[in-house]
């Protein structure tokens with residue numbers, strides 16, 4: 010056994026582990042799978058195991074993938090949502106046997122193999138088939154993802170069950186709620202999404218009404234009534250539909266109460282009209298028509314019509330036939346309506362799980378035509394089971410050349426043939442008897458059977474009007490009472506009874522269409538209809554893969570906890586469970602074509618992954634060896650590998666799951682890389698594109714800019730060339746530009762002071778006039794600003810400067826330099842208006858002597874520094890002479906006639922302009938100030954004369970010249 014990949018995939022759901030543990034522990038009772046039973050040939054061991062488990066409420070046991078369910082007749086806590094969750098996606102053998110495990114496995118196999126499946130639920134009446142089918146449906150309904158639309162379909166589907174049970178089930182001696190119809194439904198799953206639960210469809214095989222049990226303790230009519238009404242509304246029945254439907258049911262009940270008496274001739278007359286009036290009211294058929302139909306037969310003879318009265322027995326038969334027909338057809342109508350409401354409009358591909366819940370085998374004290382049909386159906390399904398499992402299996406081993414010891418089993422084909430064979434089978438004989446002219450009775454039918462099949466090994470008749478079909482496997486088909494076969498098979502409604510087609514009840518109208526009344530074709534007999542629908546069903550099932558649930562009845566008393574050994578042994582026998590087990594034991598749990606097996610599991614072996622180039626069977630051999638399969642675990646056939654134990658396959662499947670994840674991760678990584686590469690390439694391409702685009706845009710912009718520049722330059726040049734002309738379109742822009750740029754430059758280069766006369770930008774010709782105006786305005790502005798900012802002291806000084814200008818401007822070379830030199834008023838004392846240091850040239854040899862020149866309102870003094878307070882050298886001034894050069898010599902002329910005066914005074918004064926100006930103001934002798942060129946003559950006291958000669962030279966100096974004149978050399982200011 011392969012042990013290195015023993016994983017359990019479903020157990021990741023932690024919350025469920027406790028429950029699961031408890032289940033597993035509890036389930037250790039007996040053996041979960043009969044395949045593991047040592048004494049697999051012993052029926053007693055088989056039963057013991059079932060019983061042991063049953064006593065612990067373990068009602069499910071496997072034979073391989075087949076599920077055996079023993080009816081517990083009590084509610085078990087094993088169908089909750091938690092249980093459903095637990096079984097979801099878990100391998101078959103990982104958890105205790107359960108109907109959910111089978112449902113889940115069928116579902117996952119369907120998804121994996123993408124093909125159709127069906128679950129055949131069989132067993133005798135009351136064994137729990139309907140319950141099992143409901144549990145499967147609920148499991149799918151809960152486990153599949155939901156959406157609003159699907160929920161609606163799901164509700165309808167689940168709700169269709171109580172409706173069908175209400176109308177199609179009846180209490181029988183075997184089962185309080187026995188299905189009297191066969192139900193096949195297709196559950197569709199979306200093949201793409203894989204898990205959508207879509208819709209189902211009923212295929213009705215037949216319905217049988219029979220029995221006299223009316224009260225059932227286990228059924229609460231009041232609650233069920235509510236449930237049914239609610240369910241009907243979910244499957245789209247409105248109030249009118251429901252009124253008509255319940256009208257039909259009530260009419261059938263009233264019809265059953267119609268009684269007949271015999272007249273003197275023995276013909277039937279109505280006992281009372283009351284019931285018939287009710288029927289008439291409920292069905293909407295005139296009471297007269299009903300009356301006539303129930304007591305007379307209408308015989309048409311060419312143009313005439315004759316009414317032929319019924320005997321009482323006959324009338325009762327007709328009454329029951331009518332009631333059956335109304336009920337049966339109404340049920341068919343109901344099924345069709347439910348099918349319509351569940352119809353799936355989506356045509357996309359779906360995979361299907363079919364669910365077949367068919368009425369179980371029935372053996373009553375008296376077994377009639379109904380039991381014949383029901384049990385024939387079960388024989389047929391058993392045949393299908395044998396065909397699909399035992400026979401097909403053995404045939405396959407043979408075809409594949411697998412060593413195999415054939416298992417003996419009873420092939421009930423012989424029984425099926427006995428019933429259904431053309432011309433020779435019981436149904437053919439019955440049909441023949443029904444249609445032949447003359448009086449056919451159940452007895453003549455029995456004689457015909459004896460005649461035709463008296464020698465058949467499985468057919469025996471007894472002269473107590475019964476026939477026995479001896480099926481070794483299926484005993485219930487035996488011992489049938491032939492009474493009523495002819496009538497029930499005929500089930501011909503007398504033509505005029507179909508006149509109910511004129512009913513006011515819409516359901517009855519739809520069930521009895523008038524063209525049927527008019528048709529003269531004889532309808533198919535009941536048995537033939539039944540046979541045909543069964544053949545149709547078999548065909549549907551044969552195209553699908555089968556799963557089996559075998560339901561066993563634990564006892565006949567519907568008693569919980571009771572295990573009737575005889576009854577169960579009987580069922581085990583006729584259901585062929587022992588044979589099935591033997592085949593399973595001898596056989597192989599799983600087989601697959603080499604190609605398919607390899608295709609699925611090749612990732613598990615390096616030699617086969619990713620490709621196996623050789624012969625598939627060799628690849629498989631390599632693969633299973635790599636996986637560690639033991640020789641007894643598998644066999645290699647001609648085209649397939651056969652795996653003996655399911656656990657081997659599950660382990661392989663688990664390994665595959667893990668490997669798939671790894672592969673998926675690898676593929677994902679590769680894909681991501683590929684995507685990233687692609688993305689990068691795309692980005693690069695996009696970047697190149699953007700770059701190209703950007704470059705194009707830039708180039709275009711550049712070109713446009715150049716073109717614009719050329720245009721501007723051209724215009725500029727043209728404007729420049731025509732700048733002197735009057736304003737034209739050519740030069741207007743240029744001139745505006747020139748103006749603008751001149752003004753801008755001018756703004757930044759305006760003269761800052763009023764004295765700055767030089768700073769002014771030369772205007773372009775077009776601005777000459779404007780510039781002059783601007784200059785004037787600017788000057789005015791500056792002057793105004795300057796004037797506003799002048800203090801009284803400054804003003805006084807300015808006035809002095811004006812006087813200086815009047816005296817010296819253009820007359821003395823050093824004057825311009827003096828303009829910016831401010832006069833100083835600090836040299837003023839109490840007595841002195843102005844005092845300035847000077848150098849006095851003494852007439853005796855022109856020796857320079859420092860003196861202070863003091864100016865007052867009334868006189869000019871020359872005093873020595875040390876004697877400042879003494880009034881010395883009073884000068885009575887008559888005029889002042891200066892040279893026109895840049896020297897600082899001034900000669901004060903004094904009045905010669907004043908004896909106190911010592912003659913003219915020659916002074917050198919650094920502040921010449923200031924001193925002379927102030928002197929002139931104080932003495933009011935402005936006109937007496939002279940600027941002389943060359944030499945200045947002066948007079949000494951006593952009438953003597955002297956001269957001062959002025960010249961310019963390199964170095965300024967004052968000295969006594971050879972001619973005895975005072976010689977003054979000054980810098981040449983004009984040169985500077």
Ligand SMILES: Nc1ncnc2c1ncn2[C@@H]1O[C@H](COP(=O)(O)OP(=O)(O)OP(=O)(O)O)[C@@H](O)[C@H]1O
Nearest residue numbers: 082083134135136137138139140184187188368369
């Ligand atoms: N799994 C179960 N758990 C509890 N009770 C069950 C179970 N299965 C069946 N039963 C009981 O047995 C009764 C009969 O079951 P069910 O109607 O499913 O039988 P059946 O095989 O469908 O019969 P028929 O062939 O007559 O329709 C149910 O009404 C229910 O009380």
